Amino acid sequence: MLENIAPIVTTQSSDCVADQPPVLKTRNLKRSFGKVEAVRGVDLNVEKGQIYGFLGRNGAGKTSTIRMIMGIIKPDEGEIHLLGKTTRRTSITQKQQIGYVSQGQHFYPWMSCRALGRFVSGFYPNWDDHEFARLLKVLELPPDRRSSHLSGGMAVKLALALALAHRPALLILDEPTAGLDAVARREFLEIIQKQTRDHGRTTFFSTHRIDEVERVADRVGIILKGTMRYEGSLSTLTASVREIRLTPPNKFSTLRSENIHPYTEANGFEILNQKTVDGQLQLTAFAQPASWSSQKTFPYAQIEMLSLEDVFIACAGNNVSDL
Amino acid sequence: MILAILYKELRQHWWAFLLIVLICSLGFFGQFTSSTLSEGHGSHFTLLTKFGIFIALASLVLVNRLVASEYHSQTQLFLESLPLPRGRMILIKYLLGLTVITLLAASAFTVTLLLGLRTEVIDSNFIAYLLLRFGAFCYFTYCFFFLYGFLGRYRIAFFIAIVFTSLLFPKMTDWELTDLPPIELIGATFAYEREHFPLKPFAVTISLAFIFSLAGLALATLREGSVAGLLGEQMSHREKVSIAGLIIALIFTAYFIDERNPKEPYQMHNASCVGSLAQGIVVSVAPPSAEGQILANKIHEDLTALSLYLQIEKLPPVFVIRRNDLDPETHEAGSLKNKEGIIMRTNFAHSEWDFNQFNESLIARVLGAYSNDRIRKEDRFWVLDGFTLFWSRRNEVPQSSPPKALDRSPDLLLRALYGTSERPPLTPSSMRRWFSQQDELGHEITAGIACSLLRVLESAVGEKKCQAFLRSILAVKNPSRASTSLRDLLAPPEKLFLQHTGMQLADFLSLWQQELQRLRPAYQEQLNTLPQISGELEFVKLSLNSSQANYSLVDSVDKSPNLKKRLYYATLPPFANYVPEHLLIPVPLDFTANSHSGILPDDFPRGTRLLFTFSLYSKALKCRIISGWQRKEAH
Numbered sequence: 003m004l005e006n007i008a009p010i011v012t013t014q015s016s017d018c019v020a021d022q023p024p025v026l027k028t029r030n031l032k033r034s035f036g037k038v039e040a041v042r043g044v045d046l047n048v049e050k051g052q053i054y055g056f057l058g059r060n061g062a063g064k065t066s067t068i069r070m071i072m073g074i075i076k077p078d079e080g081e082i083h084l085l086g087k088t089t090r091r092t093s094i095t096q097k098q099q100i101g102y103v104s105q106g107q108h109f110y111p112w113m114s115c116r117a118l119g120r121f122v123s124g125f126y127p128n129w130d131d132h133e134f135a136r137l138l139k140v141l142e143l144p145p146d147r148r149s150s151h152l153s154g155g156m157a158v159k160l161a162l163a164l165a166l167a168h169r170p171a172l173l174i175l176d177e178p179t180a181g182l183d184a185v186a187r188r189e190f191l192e193i194i195q196k197q198t199r200d201h202g203r204t205t206f207f208s209t210h211r212i213d214e215v216e217r218v219a220d221r222v223g224i225i226l227k228g229t230m231r232y233e234g235s236l237s238t239l240t241a242s243v244r245e246i247r248l249t250p251p252n253k254f255s256t257l258r259s260e261n262i263h264p265y266t267e268a269n270g271f272e273i274l275n276q277k278t279v280d281g282q283l284q285l286t287a288f289a290q291p292a293s294w295s296s297q298k299t300f301p302y303a304q305i306e307m308l309s310l311e312d313v314f315i316a317c318a319g320n321n322v323s324d325l
Numbered sequence: 326m327i328l329a330i331l332y333k334e335l336r337q338h339w340w341a342f343l344l345i346v347l348i349c350s351l352g353f354f355g356q357f358t359s360s361t362l363s364e365g366h367g368s369h370f371t372l373l374t375k376f377g378i379f380i381a382l383a384s385l386v387l388v389n390r391l392v393a394s395e396y397h398s399q400t401q402l403f404l405e406s407l408p409l410p411r412g413r414m415i416l417i418k419y420l421l422g423l424t425v426i427t428l429l430a431a432s433a434f435t436v437t438l439l440l441g442l443r444t445e446v447i448d449s450n451f452i453a454y455l456l457l458r459f460g461a462f463c464y465f466t467y468c469f470f471f472l473y474g475f476l477g478r479y480r481i482a483f484f485i486a487i488v489f490t491s492l493l494f495p496k497m498t499d500w501e502l503t504d505l506p507p508i509e510l511i512g513a514t515f516a517y518e519r520e521h522f523p524l525k526p527f528a529v530t531i532s533l534a535f536i537f538s539l540a541g542l543a544l545a546t547l548r549e550g551s552v553a554g555l556l557g558e559q560m561s562h563r564e565k566v567s568i569a570g571l572i573i574a575l576i577f578t579a580y581f582i583d584e585r586n587p588k589e590p591y592q593m594h595n596a597s598c599v600g601s602l603a604q605g606i607v608v609s610v611a612p613p614s615a616e617g618q619i620l621a622n623k624i625h626e627d628l629t630a631l632s633l634y635l636q637i638e639k640l641p642p643v644f645v646i647r648r649n650d651l652d653p654e655t656h657e658a659g660s661l662k663n664k665e666g667i668i669m670r671t672n673f674a675h676s677e678w679d680f681n682q683f684n685e686s687l688i689a690r691v692l693g694a695y696s697n698d699r700i701r702k703e704d705r706f707w708v709l710d711g712f713t714l715f716w717s718r719r720n721e722v723p724q725s726s727p728p729k730a731l732d733r734s735p736d737l738l739l740r741a742l743y744g745t746s747e748r749p750p751l752t753p754s755s756m757r758r759w760f761s762q763q764d765e766l767g768h769e770i771t772a773g774i775a776c777s778l779l780r781v782l783e784s785a786v787g788e789k790k791c792q793a794f795l796r797s798i799l800a801v802k803n804p805s806r807a808s809t810s811l812r813d814l815l816a817p818p819e820k821l822f823l824q825h826t827g828m829q830l831a832d833f834l835s836l837w838q839q840e841l842q843r844l845r846p847a848y849q850e851q852l853n854t855l856p857q858i859s860g861e862l863e864f865v866k867l868s869l870n871s872s873q874a875n876y877s878l879v880d881s882v883d884k885s886p887n888l889k890k891r892l893y894y895a896t897l898p899p900f901a902n903y904v905p906e907h908l909l910i911p912v913p914l915d916f917t918a919n920s921h922s923g924i925l926p927d928d929f930p931r932g933t934r935l936l937f938t939f940s941l942y943s944k945a946l947k948c949r950i951i952s953g954w955q956r957k958e959a960h
Binding site: 072074075076094095097098102104106107108109110111112117121122123124125126 | 328329400401
């Protein structure tokens with residue numbers, strides 16, 4: 003049934019500057035590991051100065067996509083347009099313009115924060131020692147402390163400092179807040195926001211937490227089982243997905259989804275999810291925001307807006323056809 | 326980028342590099358010192374041969390540090406996140422390790438060359454040969470361990486398998502590891518071969534080194550490094566158990582195959598041959614002659630009787646070679662590697678050559694080979710020791726009527742009486758330390774004691790029970806080692822003795838002592854006339870590092886030339902307490918004086934351990950009396 007997964011919509015960002023090429027754009031990115039198709043054709047579009055939240059469940063294909071963008075693994079198919087160059091695999095020169103924070107931090111335990119900075123500086127021509135020292139200070143990282151003696155939150159901050167010290171054009175973060183407590187997570191997200199705001203930096207970050215995306219992202223991409231489910235602005239997403247509650251006219255009649263489908267399809271609605279609670283049929287549907295303005299579409303229906311979390315669950319949860 | 330990685334590697338592993346250099350330097354210096362101190366060390370270039378083991382050790386440690394530890398701690402993921410191609414990262418590590426090994430090898434080579442130039446005539450051709458051979462060996466070793474480093478959690482198991490295979494390989498095949506590349510390159514001919522360059526082994530070594538290097542690089546980059554990354558992860562409990570089980574199974578299988586794999590019989594051409602393999606007994610005597618044919622028939626006849634007595638279907642083939650340069654009483658045993666058979670060298674054409682004496686030696690060899698030398702274990706050696714005489718002298722006619730157990734061979738009885746005079750009585754515990762008895766009395770006297778034990782046993786429990794006991798010890802059929810070790814442990818000779826004779830060994834020893842005590846008065850006068858021998862050997866320093874050995878002998882007044890007074894000595898290899906008999910050097914002693922003193926012809930470097938004894942021949946005992954084997958170290 004995976005073949006049935008299709009993008010519900012891809013919208014242009016409202017912030018998009020039409021004459022400026024995207025910082026990152028992928029086309030039909032595919033990657034398999036043996037018989038497992040981890041990424042099954044991902045199309046991303048990240049504009050300059052955006053914070054792009056790449057949302058997906060665990061195992062959806064977020065990390066594989068990011069590793070392909072970073073050139074760590076090669077895509078089986080597809081193209082990556084990165085910082086003005088189109089390629090199958092990201093080059094070293096392109097990589098030198100990206101700041102990357104990986105999912106887990108694997109620093110050399112014997113190296114101090116300062117020593118790690120010195121080591122990493124050898125790989126980036128634009129490395130700025132003063133900026134790194136400033137970042138260490140701002141992020142409250144003791145320069146002489148060994149990386150093995152850093153807490154999880156401090157290690158992520160150090161990774162961020164290492165990723166930012168060469169003033170990258172694009173910052174890629176792979177679930178950077180995984181394993182951090184609430185305070186550290188909030189602190190980290192604020193740093194990201196500040197960096198983008200102050201330096202006009204483009205940030206692409208993956209997560210499975212809705213609240214993080216809701217807090218910082220301008221644009222969101224939802225990936226499900228290796229396929230992009232949605233890409234667009236947050237406001238469009240929340241305005242497009244609603245829950246429809248259909249109550250049967252009397253207690254002797256039963257509502258069936260099969261009866262509704264021809265009706266919804268004809269009117270441009272896509273059912274994302276459905277369930278029956280106390281005889282009431284609850285449908286989560288996607289439609290253009292304008293389509294929701296007419297109440298006549300669903301007689302006897304009660305239509306409600308959803309939180310982003312509910313929208314995500316509807317988009318990234320099991321497709322109706324999989325049930 | 327490259328400098329950053331190099332700087333990181335040097336900072337991370339500087340102490341390991343330093344330790345490697347230190348250990349290799351100490352190893353080289355140690356080898357140099359021991360080579361200088363030991364006499365006849367030959368060419369200085371043999372130092373490089375021995376240094377090969379340090380190169381292997383250094384490669385192992387280096388690769389563990391540079392590669393294995395990186396993948397084990399998953400820090401390669403951090404490197405992968407940096408703008409650094411994976412291949413370049415691996416190449417830098419490869420080249421860095423290779424540089425360290427090259428520096429070590431080059432240093433050792435230069436020092437050895439400088440040493441060699443002082444004592445040998447060396448031309449550029451020879452230097453090139455040495456350099457290529459040693460260089461190829463070092464490169465191969467490093468490349469082998471480079472690949473090994475990427476095997477991650479399976480590398481220890483792989484290492485065990487390799488060591489085990491290299492131990493078993495020579496046993497299971499006709500090949501010696503030293504005859505195969507790359508070891509062949511720094512083998513026996515390394516320091517001396519100046520004319521012929523071993524091109525084929527060199528080419529094989531270099532090719533293998535390239536293959537290992539490429540395999541290592543391929544493994545590191547295969548599936549974007551995920552294979553090496555997965556291998557670098559820790560072993561799960563299930564894997565540990567499976568690998569351990571696999572290794573144990575491998576060991577047992579190898580032993581099983583080794584034992585079950587019959588060796589081909591040795592082929593001796595141009596010899597008088599009696600019997601056939603199908604019949605189970607083959608005797609060949611070379612060169613072919615009438616005397617040789619007679620000897621072959623005689624040995625064949627005796628071995629046939631032996632196989633019937635011990636119920637052994639098939640004995641190892643026997644090959645006897647005449648050596649006219651040997652003393653008539655010397656019977657040298659040769660070894661046949663990977664071929665089945667016993668090879669003996671003796672001067673059977675000599676007028677004083679004694680078949681019985683030769684046969685004793687031969688039977689010990691045949692039974693030893695039949696049991697994979699299990700009967701040579703100390704706790705059961707007395708049975709073999711006694712049986713050789715018991716069997717070869719079985720046809721001697723009793724002198725008393727009715728016949729008594731010990732009155733068949735006066736010389737053997739005298740040996741037993743001589744060997745037990747003024748000595749603590751034998752106990753089951755002292756029987757388990759039979760080599761100590763041999764050290765003090767010599768193996769001919771102890772064989773006489775053991776023979777008297779078997780004769781008394783036969784008389785006490787009957788021929789059948791005695792035969793059953795002998796079979797249980799001597800006719801252990803070519804067993805698999807693991808099962809026999811277990812069997813030996815579960816059935817020690819004392820237990821077998823009780824099982825087959827119905828007597829406790831301690832009770833039997835008392836009975837035997839009584840029998841000897843009963844006979845002792847009748848032979849006391851003769852015992853009193855037996856010559857005694859004792860002597861001293863002292864090292865006297867010639868220089869700081871060498872000594873000469875001065876000996877002095879005090880014996881009885883008997884000055885007969887037939888006493889064949891000798892000093893036997895041999896240099897003991899490290900950790901050894903014995904040497905094969907043919908390695909003992911006899912020094913004839915002047916028989917005209919009571920007190921002899923002299924100097925051994927050799928000089929001995931410091932640290933030499935000498936095994937020696939004084940001996941004389943007793944006509945009454947028909948064997949040698951010794952002063953007792955002693956070991957002394959030159960300081």
